[in-house]
Amino acid sequence: MTTNTPLSRLAYAPTVASSPIKPILRKPTASVLGTRSRADDSDGADEEEHPMKRQKKTVVFNENLNMVREISGKSFEDAKREVRQALEGKARGDEQDYDNLKDLFAPSNRNSSPDEDEEDPRHQELLGYVVALTGYVPMLGRSCTGLVRSVLRCSWLDRDENFAKAYIQLLAALSSVQASFFAEILRMVVEKFLETKSPSAVPGFPPVDLETRKKRLHVGIKYLLDLFPAGSKMIIKLVTSKFPYTDEPKAVHMSYIDHLLRLKTSRPDLERDIMELILAQLVKLDVEMTLDLENDEDDTTRAVMRSIQTDAKDDQEDDESDDESVMSDDDDLPEETKRVIKIKNKLETLDAIMDLVFSIYDPIFEKPDSDEAVACFENLLSDFKNVILPHLKSRHTQYLLFKFAMKSDQLMEMFLGLLLSVAFSSTEAPVIKQAAAAYLASFTARGARVQSHTVQLIVSCLLDYIDYYRETHRHCRGPDVRRYSLYYASFQGLLYIFCFRWRDLLDQGALPDNVDWDDPASFLGQDLPWMPDLKKRMHANIASKLNPLKCCSPVIVEEFAQLSHHLGLMYIYPQIEKNKSIHLSQFYTGSYAQGGALRDTGFEFDNEKWTHLEACFPFDPFQLPIARRWLDLENNYVTWSPISVLRKPGGEATDEDEEEEDSDEEGSEEESEMGEEELEDREELFEEDTATDDERAD
Known part of the structure; x- marks a missing residue:
């Protein structure tokens, strides 16, 4: 099965040379899936001795179908035949080839020796099987869930761009077969939002930096959501459920929010949901910090503030290795010191997120009375009422409203008008009205x-x-x-x-x-x-x-x-x-006045x-x-x-x-x-x- 939505935004080369695909589902000593043993194939031996004489063909991307149409002639046909026979065998109850196909897509052992990696054909020839499996996706039923999950564990972001493109086509094809497959695919891509560093390189491929991995990931997300718009609601639920816990390191929070902002850019229809989610998590962290500081002794609070102010003056970049080194030594520290470090790390996370959110909104309010600024402030007021106002213990998030309301009389009147209407409303809950009165004053x-x-x-x-x-x-x-x-x-x-x-x-x-x-x-x-x-x-x-x-x-x-x-x-x-x-x-x-104890x-x-x-x-x-x-x-x-x-x-x-x-x-x-x-x-x-x-x- 092929898909026909363009992927022209991917900067992939239209052609790429590829070596022949060797059948790897079973040992080549037996002609099981239509392949001959090398001992009986003299032409194959000659090709091994004279590689320059072998007939070469290239990977050709059909721009209309956005698919790899031909890979190394006969070898690609062999890959298709192996995949088909593996799926047919699964249907008959013979799962040997099917299990081998699952193992083929499983992440390779990156701790193996270089010689072993070079001898393992999967690293260089998996592309052919990705394309072949894309064509036979309609044969995948509920009984093939194990294969689909194995495919989703493939290290597709750490290979070359051509592989990433073909893999995205496979994901699109799988999404069209069953809704459950689509849900698993979206869960897989959202879980990658939590990755803060690139894993070790896939053998046979050069290392891929974190930025490239992010770009490939979001090209895939945009492509899938363009094909299946109903996935927008699903992905919002997923990013909400997967949002990092408040005690996660700052690097994890910032990386996750960066992914959310990229998603917002590629899918403007999700902007409101994403910004409300970020503010909601910011308030959660803010309230938790306030309660932590209120419950701690004054000496602890002062120690935290001195520490974070000293770090701010030093203006040194914090990297993940520093966080890990601090956390690794926690067991040797006194309990009070651990408490100070924990609170300080949360404060730094809160500070970094607030700084980022300010930088997002600030350009919009350069002309505070413009239609764009007024519309944005209306959205902020909605988020304030729904997310910030119910949590009176928030100490910092509400300063988004304070800053931008000070930009013009119109915005200030909008904010004060909302507070007055909520504080003296006859329908709002008493705790909400009390919070609005405190904000107003x-x-x-x-x-x-x-x-x-x-x-x-x-x-x-x-x-x-x-x-x-x-x-x-x-x-x-x-x-x-x-x-x-x-x-x-x-x-x-x-x-x-x-x-x-x-x-x-x-x-x-x-x-x-x-x-x-x-x-x-x-x-x-x-x-x-x-x-x-x-x-x-x-x-x-x-x-x-x-x-x-x-x-x-x-x-x-x-x-x-x-x-x-x-x-x-x-x-x-x-x-x-x-x-x-x-x-x-x-x-x-x-x-007690009503008869209670x-x-x-x-x-x-x-x-x-x-x-x-x-x-x-x-x-x-x-x-x-x-x-x-x-x-x-x-x-x-x-x-x-x-x-x-x-x-x-x-x-x-x-x-x-x-x-x-x-x-x-x-x-x-x-x-x-x-x-x-x-x-x-x-x-x-x-x-x-x-x-x-x-x-x-x-």
Whole structure:
């Protein structure tokens, strides 16, 4: 059977000289498959003694059929006859020739001696049997699955280009016979995505470099998918299932993604599926890294960051041999060191993939308001909603949206519009809405190109929502972070935005003359013109039964309390002191209230830390040293300015500051025990991004 789809994109020579095909399914001493023994064939002996006298013919590729039409005359006919008789014998129950045919396609023993390789005819003459088997593919039924699998194990990428072309034709012919064969073929080619180096050369053929192997592989994939378009869905399922595990070396991940990008180029109809798959795996790795760092001791985290920053400064290329040498010595290392190496390797993998993905999208957004850029950003928004948003622990992948949303007002409005619609949707799951609220607050607070009027618009939307929610639940028993999670997430987002963008919440046209916008200290002691009803509406919520200051993160509440007091917005310390006597467990409405056992809740009421909303904001400082070069953080990112910048000129604390510090020192015993941990959390949330790389390393 032949195929008729052109393979003209292959740069194969149209002809190639070939030696005669010797029958090799059985020993030549017996004329079993229509061949004579050499002892009885004097002409054959003469040909051995006088090779130049033998009749030579060349391999001719018929451009219409894209097939090897003739190989060395009679010898090719012998190969066809041997293949046919082997298949017919299999049908009769005689499997000797069939088994020999399977062995013929099996990968050769590359550890054999050169003399043995030269004497083995399979290395040079397998091409004839590939072409012959292509013609008899219709004879292959389900009983010949073993032969097909043997064919698929053949080292076809490591031979010459003519062999690769003929082999691709064989794969196409096999695919047309049975769907199961086609599935096996696609599985074989996808498994080769995991190869990171070229195997040793096939005896009789020069070594083939990795790039050539990749090109041949993807020429074959494109040819098969052009012939059988239904294979597109099959190959997407395969590349998804075969994607490397997160603990695989960086080289394996990068090679696999390179194959996916080549597949995307040759099959544009698969672009959306492939990019979504890459982002999904990137998020998976990102979330796993975040959890690893959260669960580790601070010393381990700092060791990992120092190590990866040192490697980035050295700017040395990592090769596979280095990875293998490190992993081979793991058994001799302390457990803590192994842990650092494992996390560091994952961080490097995450960094390399993020850098690659940035490089893919960046050229598209050179003209951010073009139709192409807008369409691409719409696809990114779809991937964000489906893949990134459900995983709030992701720390880096979402910066794809951050970077490109900063390119133009149109793209920024598209991103903010999506976050608003999801956060306040009536159909989305609560956890998704809470994540969207966190993204909305974090992007508004951290995006340097988010204009003041946009900041006020977002704050107004959040105020409208919490006012509506407060009014709807005015008869509630009290604060309950599990039951009213979206309310607390929205209020905490307001506090977070205020801490970073308080100047944008002022009526800039009504500012006092002696206020300098670039000097935060100049705002102290002034009667500042805040946006309408900001103070009134926030105070109404703070004093409500929902009591958001009790449920929001203590770190963020404390920072807001200091800023709002120094800036004259409101004084909330009395409410904070009052909240110390409130135990949130009394308002908990879990399974116990519905008749379940108290132990089933899984919480310890003596420790109320679980009742506070987690301070998780997606655009916290970006830590990957290589990929961060794409972000232009100096111009696009708002860094945290601590409360010290609002002290009186000269750096001296005011009497009020000293009184507050004394009051803090006289807090309850429980608060003092938690003080150190809260301080560390506060540094992580608000001060980490102000340090330079050298300071972090120190």
